[in-house]
Amino acid sequence: MRASEVREAAAALLGAYRSGTPIPPLSATYPGATIADAYRIQQEQVRAWTDAGDHVRGHKIGLVSAAIQRQMGVHEPDYGHLTAGMFRSEHRPIPAGAFLQPRIEPEIAFVLGAPLRGPGVTVDDARRAVRCLLPALEIVDSRIRDWRISIVDTIADNASTGAVILGSTPIDPADVDLASTSCVLLRNGTVAETGTGAAVLGTPLNALAWLANAVGGLGVSLGPGQVVLSGSITRAIALAPGDSITADFSGIGRVTAMLGEEDAP
Template sequence: MDTDARKAADRLLEVYRTGEPIDPLTPEHPDASIELAYRIQQLQVEEWTLGGDVVKGHKVGLASRAIQRQMGVKQPDFGHLTASMFHLEHQPIAAERFLQPRIEPEVAFVLGRPLTGPGVTVAEAVRAVDFVLPALEIVDSRIRDWNIGIFDTIADNASSGGVILGSHPVALNDVDLRLAGCTLHIGGELVATGAGGAVLGSPLNALVWLANTVGPMGVTLEPGHVVLPGSMTRAFPVRPGDSIVAQISGLGSVTAVLDTKEEQ
């Protein structure tokens, strides 16, 4: 398995260097397991950390019915968030960092205690959360034209791209995340509305799912780490020059500015 995983990981890593997307991996691995897909993901994370990047959290992908229908899958997945993926709100983000960017509005959990599965309950997840923030996730794909299945997106680090966090922390007991409504504006135009209940019934359920999924792999969700539980709406394409604002009731707003590409 490791030989196949290494070859696929190298192909995906090359996309980061060249900016040229590749064809889907699924036709080359038609009977491959989800375990192989996560091994491909992990090999890339190991390369990034060897190069000096640092894991700062995790994301749950494909957590809402809207996203699952959009991507043609039926189950969540997870990916790693590294320090280089985090961007300050209101500050220009170089569009050249991304290939096929889309935007998703989310709640971000910031942990104050470790969470180690399996067996994590909602009560334990609540105790582990230090505070929550509004967030925008830039999802991206190294697979040409977003032509992905569950194997492709897992191998491609759950289609991770970038994270923008709001700057006003809110205590978890001050907001009901299930009922928290969300609006998403791109370029001043309202493109979507959503609610926290779209994310596995509650974003907290996604946090529990993540802890219990990565725990058997030897991974602990660490204090200070950020967990993105999944999008409250479907994902929308964004372009250089776009300004994106998500407003989440009880949490406030977060703004991302996608700058124009630098001249070559």
């Protein structure tokens, strides 16, 4: 893609945030777009957010299951950026109007205590860099109409990121076997999905090492204090105004997100 097309695509996505109206798939508008182009579009939006006063607090990892990778025609995950404005409190209703087509998924969040910079980061390196674990919920959203996304569309759209809700009690990673950690996802008190940490590339630490190496190739280091969402343990579920969603992780704890009613002031 030409630089002007990258800026044009980023502007269309930013416009969807403002208007609340999804846009047609970028993969149709720019049929020659590559994964590298998609990350350029993503970065253009990150620059716009930081220029407006927001700042990057971490990253999210997506496409961690083999089934989703096969569906998207890729062989590795993708990533997006988490800015400060995307973090929401679990104790207050989240305005429904902030999203276009929200879904929600449970994830294990890493808070880093040491820098990680690839290439060459191993799982042991990743483990040593983690200061603590937190239970997390990610509201995923798409600025692409009807979620008709290819790999190019989701990467360009900041890996379909919407919002992050973190639990409040940090857990020492040495106390948890992340691969066998189980999760029950409840919608309004009823079990909606279950899963284990093994769904995330065998263990969420594999996802963290992958991310460090992926962004390291671009000269980016993951820094102390940053938050990394390691990828969904279950399928994403639909999220509607008024819903209360709880993720209960064995050994890590619970986190709840409440989506406000559409007509709430």
